[in-house]
Amino acid sequence: MKTLIQHQHANVIPFPYDRSCITTGIVHIGVGNFHRAHEEYYTNQLLSDPSQQKWGICGIALLAGDKSLYSALKQQDNIYTLTVCGRDNRDIAYEIGSLKELIWGMENPDAVIHKIAHPEIKIITLTITEGGYNIDKASGNFILETPAVQHDLKNPDTPQTVFGFVAAGLRKRMKAHQGPVTILSCDNLQHNGNTARKAFCSFIAAQDSELADWVNTNVTFPNSMVDRITPAVTPADIERLNRRNGVEDAAPVYCEDFIQWVIEDNFIAGRPDWEKVGVEFTTDVSAYENMKLSLLNASHSMLAYPAFLAGYRKVDDAVHDKRFARYLQQFMDTDITPYVPAPGHTDLTQYKQTLLERFGNRSVSDQLSRLCSDGASKIPVYIMPNLIQMIRDKADLRRVSFFTAAYRHYLKYQQDDKDNIYEVNDPWLTETDWIQIREENPLAFLALSPFKSTPLQRDEGFVTNYLQLVSALKEKGVVEVLETILQ
Secondary structure, three states: OOOOEEOOOOOOEOOOOOHHHOOEEEEEEOOOHHHHHOHHHHHHHHOOOHHHOOOEEEEEEOOHHHHHHHHHHHOOOOOEEEEEEOOOOOEEEEEEOOEEEEEEOOOOHHHHHHHHHOOOOOEEEEOOOHHHHOEOOOOOOEOOOOHHHHHHHHOOOOOOOHHHHHHHHHHHHHHOOOOOEEEEEOOOOOOHHHHHHHHHHHHHHHHOHHHHHHHHHHEEOOOEEEEOOOOOOOHHHHHHHHHHHOEEOOOOEEEEOOOEEEEEOOOOOOOOOHHHHOOEEEOOOHHHHHHHHHHHHHHHHHHHHHHHHOOOOEHHHHHOOHHHHHHHHHHHHHHHHHHOOOOOOOOHHHHHHHHHHHHOOOOOOOEHHHHHOOHHHHHHHHOHHHHHHHHHOOOOOHHHHHHHHHHHHHHHHOEOOOOOEOOOOOOOOOHHHHHHHHOOOHHHHHHOHHHOOOOHHHOHHHHHHHHHHHHHHHHHOHHHHHHHHHO
């Protein structure tokens, strides 16, 4: 096994601890770029404290598509570089050593189950995406009927889903009396701990009543709020980052310089002292969640579809277009601020200004395609809660109607205003959704599953705005329509 190769003039800050002294106390499921730029970064900073060296991380990959990343990390002993891109154009690269172990479930499923059950593991963290919790958007219930879930319910010893693997590990843990554990979601969901509890407890209750009783008293599910913009890494990025950092890294990550993690302090089996490296612990993360999801994540979605249709491919390029910057500022100030109380000592005006600076960070240059993907999972979480309140209050709906019309245009025509063809990546849209998308009557689109939390067709003001904008986008294009909205 070779490790990360650093050349003579490498420009990387090495991890400041003896990795052989680190033991594993955390299992993380979903070892993607965000996790490696966020939880691994915080933990890497913490492990230099000798009292915290039992909190190394064992990463678990469960999907077939994880093979290439798994192979890349394994060949370099799970060490990788993280380049933090400053808004001042100063980048800092770190060698990350906190990912002590890595298991690919498709190659070694028994090892996953054994690791979850191991007595040294006190926390299971998750980044399985907003849609990965398998919750029905309309009812709020866990979907038991999917084929993979049904397989795991009937075959508890050969799981395929994250729910089956966690249940099998917890069952083994229960039978061996290995003690309680915390499951901590790190996904962009409001009340993500409550969502994780709903998903895992629903699955376990349907599979094993004895284990369900054990989980009720031996597993906690804190809510958390996570924040760090982390783009996808292309082959060209790998070459660029390695050349800049003077290393040979098959799995580098890069991210912005802003980072935040707020967690409910509800860890039944103990936790790292993450507060030593900047994590904030609280009794209630609700206000932080609301602020971040309603301003950052919603603004990302509001920008993504119209900017992509206008021909932009990078977030920073779109935000440096003053029209799109003004559109986001109006959305945050007029549409969202009335519904977002500032948590703690947060200066909301400064927070919004910082968001625009982060979006415009030329060093990060995030992909709009990443923000466009998986809208069916994002919209119910980021857009709908505040839209429901705006409709109730008879607020100005022009910008949200514009967003809705742009989302339809993006899905239906799959060609931008510069005649570029693109592919849609929205895996949680159903067959019924696609029938409604293809309908010529734009009102059919308002019955799409992402909008099911409120009957948009019944609000005359929203429908009037939306229908006008659907026609205008087709006739005039995004930029001309946006200019009329800004007036």
